[in-house]
Amino acid sequence: MIATTSAARARCVATIVAALLMAGCDAQAACADLPAQGEGTVAAVADARTLRFDDGREIRLAGVEVDAADRGEAVAALSARARGQHVTLRGADDAPDRYGRQPAFVFVDGEAVSLQVALLAAGHVLVGLGIPQPDCRAELLAAEASARDSKRGLWSSGAALKNAENVEDVLSRVGRFSVIEGRILSVREAGGTIFLNFGRRWTRDFAVTISRRILGPFEAAGIAPKSLENKRIRVRGWVERRSGPQIAVRDVGQIEVPGAR
Incomplete structure (x- = not known):
């Protein structure tokens, strides 16, 4: 079974995520505690999970997956939030994937939560795999749950x-x-x-x-x-x-x- 401490932690993280999504909240997001892995300015959005910086680097949004049925809306949402913005990257390491993209949690300057949390809470993406930090994973799952419970985005029809x-x-x-x-x-x-x-x-x-x-x-x-x-x-x-x-x-x-x- 799931340990009681894990469930309590998940409930606590869900509360924090809800607060972080409200304007003016000073709470700290769990994924924001990951080591800094650089920064840059977003020149373009290559796809629903890939940003292209003005210096040519490509950044892959870590920890999320995109449902094919919502791909177009996910691209539009990511573009609206990220294009032209200066961002900070956080993650366990900065090793590129086999396509040369750097996986990272991406924070737009001045925003308390990552792009991943914002997209999850709006129902544009799903929590993916490869998130070894339990608190960060719980933060992402809480954001996804808020969209699912409120039937936002891809959860609106229940088919997801x-x-x-x-x-x-x-x-x-x-x-x-x-x-x-x-x-x-x-x-x-x-x-x-x-x-x-x-x-x-x-x-x-x-x-x-x-x-x-x-x-x-x-x-x-x-x-x-x-x-x-x-x-x-x-x-x-x-x-x-x-x-x-x-x-x-x-x-x-x-x-x-x-x-x-």
Whole structure:
């Protein structure tokens, strides 16, 4: 289960994020505590997650993914917030990705929250993967939750949150980053892989897979896979088709237990 301290921290972060999104708030955002990794002026927006500086550098917004259905609106929202602005970059390191882009959390001068939090709270992007800092991840999830609860942006129709029981709908997301929610009916292990099964037809229904080799971070976060049986969870990642639709979990941040205390 999720540890009580983790749930309390998430509630605290949600309160801070809500306050930070209000004008004039002096609270400190968790992602703003990451090390500074440079600065620059945004000359253009290359896509929904990529900024181009006036010196030619390209910056990739860390920690978020874009749903294809909302890509145009996400580009417009990012352009409105970032183009022509001087920004500060923060992150665990400044190593470029394989395309030469620097992943970072981006803060427009004078703004308390990152562009990521602003876009999440408006419902233009989804929380992604690779966010090792728990408080920063919780801040992003809280911003996404505020948009989902208020039905803003891509959450307005309810279609962005997929139902694990609707196998055909999940299959339509193969190859796409998705957020899926449902109740785990059984937890099984085979060949060093743990299967969280959302249906009784193991070869056809949606499942989440976790390698036993990465159980350490899950246990440290208070998540024991077996304890998730009969619980509703929310999982995010790229949908693959094996015998049925699956998401392979490689990051503890991919799993949430809604309402955990």
